[in-house]
Amino acid sequence: MLGKLMKYECKATWKFILIANLMIAVMTIMANITVKLDFFSYEKPDVFQFIAIMVIMTYVLSMFAMIIGVAIFLVYRFYTSTYSDQGYLLHTLPVDKHHIIISKILVSALWIILCEFVMYMSMVILIASNGEVFETMRDSMDSIISFTISENTTVKGFAVVMSLVAFLFGLFAKLLKVTACISLGQLSANHKLLLSVLYYFGIYTIQKMFSVIYLVFITAVNRHNSFFDMYGWESMLVSGIIYSVVFYLITWYVMDKKLNLE
Amino acid sequence: MAPIVQCMGLTKTYGRKIALNQIYLNMERSRIIGLLGPNGSGKTTLIKIMNGLLKPTAGEVLINGQRPGIDTKLRISYLPERTYLNPGMKVIEIVRYFQDFYPDFRMDRAYDMLSRLQIQPDERLKNLSKGTKEKVQLILVMSRDADLYILDEPIAGVDPASRDYILHTIVSNYNRNASILLSTHLISDVENILDDVIFIKYGSIVLQASAEQIRQNEHKSIDRFFREVFAC
Numbered sequence: 001m002l003g004k005l006m007k008y009e010c011k012a013t014w015k016f017i018l019i020a021n022l023m024i025a026v027m028t029i030m031a032n033i034t035v036k037l038d039f040f041s042y043e044k045p046d047v048f049q050f051i052a053i054m055v056i057m058t059y060v061l062s063m064f065a066m067i068i069g070v071a072i073f074l075v076y077r078f079y080t081s082t083y084s085d086q087g088y089l090l091h092t093l094p095v096d097k098h099h100i101i102i103s104k105i106l107v108s109a110l111w112i113i114l115c116e117f118v119m120y121m122s123m124v125i126l127i128a129s130n131g132e133v134f135e136t137m138r139d140s141m142d143s144i145i146s147f148t149i150s151e152n153t154t155v156k157g158f159a160v161v162m163s164l165v166a167f168l169f170g171l172f173a174k175l176l177k178v179t180a181c182i183s184l185g186q187l188s189a190n191h192k193l194l195l196s197v198l199y200y201f202g203i204y205t206i207q208k209m210f211s212v213i214y215l216v217f218i219t220a221v222n223r224h225n226s227f228f229d230m231y232g233w234e235s236m237l238v239s240g241i242i243y244s245v246v247f248y249l250i251t252w253y254v255m256d257k258k259l260n261l262e
Numbered sequence: 263m264a265p266i267v268q269c270m271g272l273t274k275t276y277g278r279k280i281a282l283n284q285i286y287l288n289m290e291r292s293r294i295i296g297l298l299g300p301n302g303s304g305k306t307t308l309i310k311i312m313n314g315l316l317k318p319t320a321g322e323v324l325i326n327g328q329r330p331g332i333d334t335k336l337r338i339s340y341l342p343e344r345t346y347l348n349p350g351m352k353v354i355e356i357v358r359y360f361q362d363f364y365p366d367f368r369m370d371r372a373y374d375m376l377s378r379l380q381i382q383p384d385e386r387l388k389n390l391s392k393g394t395k396e397k398v399q400l401i402l403v404m405s406r407d408a409d410l411y412i413l414d415e416p417i418a419g420v421d422p423a424s425r426d427y428i429l430h431t432i433v434s435n436y437n438r439n440a441s442i443l444l445s446t447h448l449i450s451d452v453e454n455i456l457d458d459v460i461f462i463k464y465g466s467i468v469l470q471a472s473a474e475q476i477r478q479n480e481h482k483s484i485d486r487f488f489r490e491v492f493a494c
Contacts, residue, residue, distance in 0.1 A: 004362050011355075012348060081348075088346035092313050093363045094335040189276055261315040262276075 001095040005103035010110075012081070016073050017111045020066045021118045028122040031059040035126065059126075063119060070115050074108045075178055079193075083186050087261055097256040101248065105175050112171060163233040169240025176247035177203060183254035189262065207243070214239075264327050266291045266410050266441045267312065271321030274307050274465075281307040283465040284321070289441060291409075294433075294455055296473075296484075297445040299462035300492050305445040306343060308462070309414050312443075313340050326409060336365070339408035343415040343445075345395050347387055353398055354383035360402050372405035375431065393420045400428055404435040411442045417451055425451050449485040459484055461491055 034052040038044070080086055082100070090100065124140060181203065185196030214235070267289035274282040282304045289295055297305050310316040312323055314330035325334040347356055353376065361367045376383060379397055387395055396419055403411065413432065417425040425448075433455055436442055446452055459476060461469040468491065473484060480487050 085346050088342045092340050094332045
């Protein structure tokens with residue numbers, strides 16, 4: 001049933017994601033044209049410079065619009081399909097609650113990764129001069145790897161793979177935090193959405209407190225041992241797994257044991 | 263054979279408000295049962311608990327001898343009192359959705375009913391009128407070969423002419439070995455099809471009897487009797 005749930009989740013969401021990515025593609029082409037035609041040059045008329053500035057501004061705004069728009073869309077989709085009228089159908093399907101949660105998280109993660117890849121490629125295409133797209137990609141990847149992997153790492157390939165795994169769990173944790181907060185908000189008879197938002201900020205604050213405690217701990221440990229790195233994949237992976245498990249269990253518990261569709 | 267539904271001390275509270283109060287109830291198989299009561303009497307709460315959409319505060323309900331879960335959802339065909347389908351989907355997509363998730367869904371029966379009502383399978387739900395959407399939902403629910411059909415206010419939102427069609431659809435399409443639990447406050451429209459009657463008031467069961475018994479003992483229609491019991 002997991003495959004069927006994922007199929008219908010994709011069907012219900014793909015159009016919005018496609019439109020968002022098409023918007024980025026169009027803006028990338030327009031921005032690229034203004035750069036290639038050297039619209040910024042002082043030798044061009046003022047109107048060309050004005051057009052170039054407007055296009056680049058719209059390009060940057062479209063990036064922000066996609067990030068915020070996709071996030072809001074996925075949150076809204078989870079809420080409406082799970083805890084509003086459409087939840088009556090979802091929760092009367094003969095399927096396991098685990099499958100419901102996993103299908104929504106996997107499909108949302110898939111769309112976010114796709115959008116992030118499209119944004120990354122858009123920036124690479126814009127930055128690449130003389131059409132050197134692959135060289136620009138390679139240079140940017142080197143920068144990312146050198147940022148996430150500490151200098152004393154000996155096996156770089158393993159560290160790159162683990163960084164990707166850590167990124168995935170970080171993404172799952174973020175998505176599951178939202179589903180947990182929306183689910184907790186449903187426990188109340190009134191002001192469910194407002195409570196969901198309050199839960200989100202409450203949990204966010206607690207997470208920040210844990211980060212500070214962890215930072216103090218790591219700083220103390222690193223006086224003797226430099227294995228742990230606050231920004232390395234090890235910390236990201238451990239925190240990603242712990243938060244994913246905690247938020248998953250909260251979401252599942254509310255959905256399975258405390259469902260309250262009034 | 264055990265009753266299709268057994269409620270044992272079923273209680274549901276919302277804060278201080280008691281929605282269901284210590285309900286003990288058995289519903290037999292192969293019967294059309296009317297769950298009758300005024301607005302706010304607890305009908306929908308009872309139905310939601312049977313479908314696993316609400317958790318009881320105390321007591322339990324058994325469907326086919328099992329607590330609400332995956333197995334009971336395979337055997338219950340539920341029509342809620344609201345539109346629960348994604349408005350962006352086409353009718354044909356929703357029919358396929360039901361076929362994908364319910365092994366007892368009968369595609370031919372669904373298409374037959376859709377064509378008789380002249381509902382186009384390519385039409386999107388958001389383009390249909392409220393009454394037509396309710397008919398689509400009813401068709402989906404009645405196209406299953408379930409053990410128990412739970413229909414919450416199936417005729418409340420439609421015009422009197424459509425009510426007859428809906429009742430006809432219900433009676434002529436359900437699995438004969440199954441039971442139908444029909445919740446409504448429009449008694450006169452449904453009383454002729456009912457085998458059994460349950461009156462519910464302020465979250466408590468005030469009467470459970472066969473429709474024939476009520477007519478013989480009280481010498482009046484169920485609608486008339488209901489008005490006396492629930493007189494303000």
